[in-house]
Amino acid sequence: MPAFTAPLRTLMGPGPSDVSPRVLAALAQPTIGHLDPEFIRLMDETKVLLQYAFQTKNQMTFPVSAPGSAGMECALVNLLEPGDKAVVCVNGVFGGRMRDIVGRIGGTAIVVEDTWGTPVDPQKVEDALKQNPSAKVLAWVQAETSTGAESDSATLAKLGHAHGCLLVTDTVTALGGTPLKVDEWGLDAVYSGTQKCLSCVPGLSPVTFSERALDAVKKRKTPCVSWFLDISLLMGYWSGENRRAYHHTAPINANYALHEALTILREEGLENSWARHRKHHLALRAGVEALGLSFVVAEAHRLPQLNSISIPAGVDEAAVRKTLLNEHGIEIGAGLGSMAGKIWRIGVMGHSARQENILKVVGALETVLRAMGQKLDAGAATAAVRKAYGS
Amino acid sequence: MPAFTAPLRTLMGPGPSDVSPRVLAALAQPTIGHLDPEFIRLMDETKVLLQYAFQTKNQMTFPVSAPGSAGMECALVNLLEPGDKAVVCVNGVFGGRMRDIVGRIGGTAIVVEDTWGTPVDPQKVEDALKQNPSAKVLAWVQAETSTGAESDSATLAKLGHAHGCLLVTDTVTALGGTPLKVDEWGLDAVYSGTQKCLSCVPGLSPVTFSERALDAVKKRKTPCVSWFLDISLLMGYWSGENRRAYHHTAPINANYALHEALTILREEGLENSWARHRKHHLALRAGVEALGLSFVVAEAHRLPQLNSISIPAGVDEAAVRKTLLNEHGIEIGAGLGSMAGKIWRIGVMGHSARQENILKVVGALETVLRAMGQKLDAGAATAAVRKAYGS
Numbered sequence: 001m002p003a004f005t006a007p008l009r010t011l012m013g014p015g016p017s018d019v020s021p022r023v024l025a026a027l028a029q030p031t032i033g034h035l036d037p038e039f040i041r042l043m044d045e046t047k048v049l050l051q052y053a054f055q056t057k058n059q060m061t062f063p064v065s066a067p068g069s070a071g072m073e074c075a076l077v078n079l080l081e082p083g084d085k086a087v088v089c090v091n092g093v094f095g096g097r098m099r100d101i102v103g104r105i106g107g108t109a110i111v112v113e114d115t116w117g118t119p120v121d122p123q124k125v126e127d128a129l130k131q132n133p134s135a136k137v138l139a140w141v142q143a144e145t146s147t148g149a150e151s152d153s154a155t156l157a158k159l160g161h162a163h164g165c166l167l168v169t170d171t172v173t174a175l176g177g178t179p180l181k182v183d184e185w186g187l188d189a190v191y192s193g194t195q196k197c198l199s200c201v202p203g204l205s206p207v208t209f210s211e212r213a214l215d216a217v218k219k220r221k222t223p224c225v226s227w228f229l230d231i232s233l234l235m236g237y238w239s240g241e242n243r244r245a246y247h248h249t250a251p252i253n254a255n256y257a258l259h260e261a262l263t264i265l266r267e268e269g270l271e272n273s274w275a276r277h278r279k280h281h282l283a284l285r286a287g288v289e290a291l292g293l294s295f296v297v298a299e300a301h302r303l304p305q306l307n308s309i310s311i312p313a314g315v316d317e318a319a320v321r322k323t324l325l326n327e328h329g330i331e332i333g334a335g336l337g338s339m340a341g342k343i344w345r346i347g348v349m350g351h352s353a354r355q356e357n358i359l360k361v362v363g364a365l366e367t368v369l370r371a372m373g374q375k376l377d378a379g380a381a382t383a384a385v386r387k388a389y390g391s
Numbered sequence: 392m393p394a395f396t397a398p399l400r401t402l403m404g405p406g407p408s409d410v411s412p413r414v415l416a417a418l419a420q421p422t423i424g425h426l427d428p429e430f431i432r433l434m435d436e437t438k439v440l441l442q443y444a445f446q447t448k449n450q451m452t453f454p455v456s457a458p459g460s461a462g463m464e465c466a467l468v469n470l471l472e473p474g475d476k477a478v479v480c481v482n483g484v485f486g487g488r489m490r491d492i493v494g495r496i497g498g499t500a501i502v503v504e505d506t507w508g509t510p511v512d513p514q515k516v517e518d519a520l521k522q523n524p525s526a527k528v529l530a531w532v533q534a535e536t537s538t539g540a541e542s543d544s545a546t547l548a549k550l551g552h553a554h555g556c557l558l559v560t561d562t563v564t565a566l567g568g569t570p571l572k573v574d575e576w577g578l579d580a581v582y583s584g585t586q587k588c589l590s591c592v593p594g595l596s597p598v599t600f601s602e603r604a605l606d607a608v609k610k611r612k613t614p615c616v617s618w619f620l621d622i623s624l625l626m627g628y629w630s631g632e633n634r635r636a637y638h639h640t641a642p643i644n645a646n647y648a649l650h651e652a653l654t655i656l657r658e659e660g661l662e663n664s665w666a667r668h669r670k671h672h673l674a675l676r677a678g679v680e681a682l683g684l685s686f687v688v689a690e691a692h693r694l695p696q697l698n699s700i701s702i703p704a705g706v707d708e709a710a711v712r713k714t715l716l717n718e719h720g721i722e723i724g725a726g727l728g729s730m731a732g733k734i735w736r737i738g739v740m741g742h743s744a745r746q747e748n749i750l751k752v753v754g755a756l757e758t759v760l761r762a763m764g765q766k767l768d769a770g771a772a773t774a775a776v777r778k779a780y781g782s
Binding site: 001003004005006007008009011013015016018019024025026027028029030031032033034036037038042045048049065066067068069070073097100101103104105193195201202203223224225226227228246247248249250251252253254256257259260263266325331336 | 392394395396397398399400402404406407409410415416417418419420421422423424425427428429433436439440456457458459460461464488491492494495496584586592593594614615616617618619637638639640641642643644645647648650651654657716722727
């Protein structure tokens, strides 16, 4: 079996996004031990960098040693015990996954459902909280990766606080791409991924737990159902005062990469990163509209980093994606769940959010759609993108 | 905050082991999508390479997207439901961790305890199985990383089969370093790590599930307590016939690295790898004995890849490790749990199992122990190592 040679792609799907050469170089440094003093220093610095990214002072801020779905599980299995109630907002795949996890650990999920492509409706959440005064947790997805809709975390957090809930927020696609203020909003257990707007390799899930969340963990009557994700054990490894207790072997090299990706984010500045995502989203929008395509999500709730586009009538959506990949080296995403076959998802995330990439994906889409018989003026869409950039 | 520069270490502890430059180069290739046809091809090839390493034809053979402890949890949470009984052999830290996990998921662990540093006693296991005819699972650690003792998996497997149990085997430190024959022995749920004798970066846990195990999963009355580790969901991603169903975002780059590490293992050949580990272990043994040090584990049960050495009287063991690290760039391991402060653990694993490394660690230990006042002839220990190599 020959060595595997990765093809060169331009990653404009729902993640992973393009990883910068700086991050790949950091990743490839020699492996050291998980209790090496130099690795402990890296862990300490990573915590500080993640506190900045999450806008929090939470001590318990660190990357779970597994992808974002393990981060989701980490938040829920630590806060919920069998018999606990959680109000779970479902407006896409990832809200549905939360509901599933709540059930598996013996909790009861009270589901607040909204149409895919729309944000979570605060009025419905308030109604559910009033009807379920014993709910321990309110959980929602700030940036639904399956639809591209953003929910209003600040408003949802106020409602949750007013009803005494712990707040679990999925920020997998939000972190680094769109405003997220963990302390200002008072979120309690927040998880993210590395392969979206941080443009790091996949495999880690940054999380942050508030003091309120840690108090709730201390008051549990039953042990956390997962040994691997038990925050009371992870604390000894990530936050031990004098010495770090061995828990598991952290993915050393992935942590090198995350440190570098977070350093890049701090160099740019969070606000600048948010603005950059918005700028390139607007340029993409100009191109998408010039192609006669429309967005699934209403403008007010659109995530700049995740653009869901309706498939035009008569277009073989899978063939378009295949041609983009094979002939242009561009990955865009398909729809998930009930949106499979109905939408494309174009990511504008992290290191992928660059002018050359927006021009490339719009230009390639124009070429492919024209070849499939769509009536489009050659060059009109990229001209619209250039105009949006003011160039 | 400046960029993190990893120091150069020679990793002679209980893992991670030294990662070969070939594997680091594979790791640093550009990230592609987790549903990219080229990544699917990599996944298919990785399954074949892992089947070779595990010596199995099991279709469900793949790396869990998290470290070895998540692999342990994956094996147990899929096979056990609340109320199920498992006979768990505990002769070190990792058997104890299995017991802990069984309890967390509502199972009952019947513990067969053996002294740390000794193998699991088959007679005690047989007694426990006779006394607990309803036990669904028999679980043990083949290579106890905390002590360096090897248990006899072939014999334990026969006992488990005779009593109708599903067999869960921890092979984190065994895989690639010491004989392991999943199909010949009839093991049902086997997990390992990448950062021991495979010398890949940490962060993935190769696992293999037999048809018997998958049948048991299909017959479950309750859903697996973990969404992230639910094998019935993971099958769609790792084994879908025509198309792969999205489950989570795999750690793409870590999978590049694992593919390369497994390719290296196949190039060398499993038997040759086992023999190489043994050869360098014997050379290390010669050096250790020339230093007047003794092994914790009796010769017949010693793992070549994990050498537990008793600390000589009057020696500050932590100071020795610190000096080895800071002045010689060598990492060796401390004791874990009840063996903390009593032993050193010297790993001879994967890419670290090379003559130059054995000479280096023995020579450095001699220097450090002499500087601490131990009566040792200069150069005697490395001479013993050279003699063992026949050079």
